[in-house]
Amino acid sequence: xxxxxxxxxxxxxxxxxxxxxxxxxxxxxxxxxxxxxxxxxxxxxxxxxxxxxxxxxxxxxxxxxxxxxxxxxxxxxxxxxxxxxxxxxxxxxxxxxxxxxxxxxxxxxxxxxxxxxxxxxxxxxxxxxxxx
Numbered sequence: 844x845x846x847x848x849x850x851x852x853x854x855x856x857x858x859x860x861x862x863x864x865x866x867x868x869x870x871x872x873x874x875x876x877x878x879x880x881x882x883x884x885x886x887x888x889x890x891x892x893x894x895x896x897x898x899x900x901x902x903x904x905x906x907x908x909x910x911x912x913x914x915x916x917x918x919x920x921x922x923x924x925x926x927x928x929x930x931x932x933x934x935x936x937x938x939x940x941x942x943x944x945x946x947x948x949x950x951x952x953x954x955x956x957x958x959x960x961x962x963x964x965x966x967x968x969x970x971x972x973x974x975x
Contacts, residue, residue, distance in 0.1 A: 891972070898964045906957045914946050 917938075921927055927938045935943070 891968070895964065895968045898968075899961060902957065902960050902964065906953055910950075910953055913949050917941065917946075 921938045927941070928936045930937045932940045
């Protein structure tokens with residue numbers, strides 16, 4: 844007789860049902876990653892993204908502040924020290940020389956620092972996302 848109570852054909856072995864012990868427990872989906880949380884715009888993804896945006900904003904504000912304190916303060920310096928316009932270097936007033944040749948190295952240095960720091964922020968964010 845078979846498992847169902849039916850007569851079994853002669854010469855054939857009984858059929859055995861083979862199952863895995865893992866089929867009885869409920870299946871869990873794949874563990875969500877930070878990248879999937881960000882893509883899904885979930886609450887956790889919003890927190891990670893907000894942290895990156897805050898870091899980038901802090902960097903931008905500090906860069907603009909340094910720019911304002913260096914190059915932005917030059918008109919005030921020229922107003923406080925009127926002698927800079929009366930002295931000449933290379934046939935130009937000193938104030939013009941400072942504006943023509945002094946500002947660009949400061950701008951290049953600030954831009955270089957900003958790009959390196961922004962890339963570092965993004966690299967650290969990527970490491971956090973990949974590690975989780």
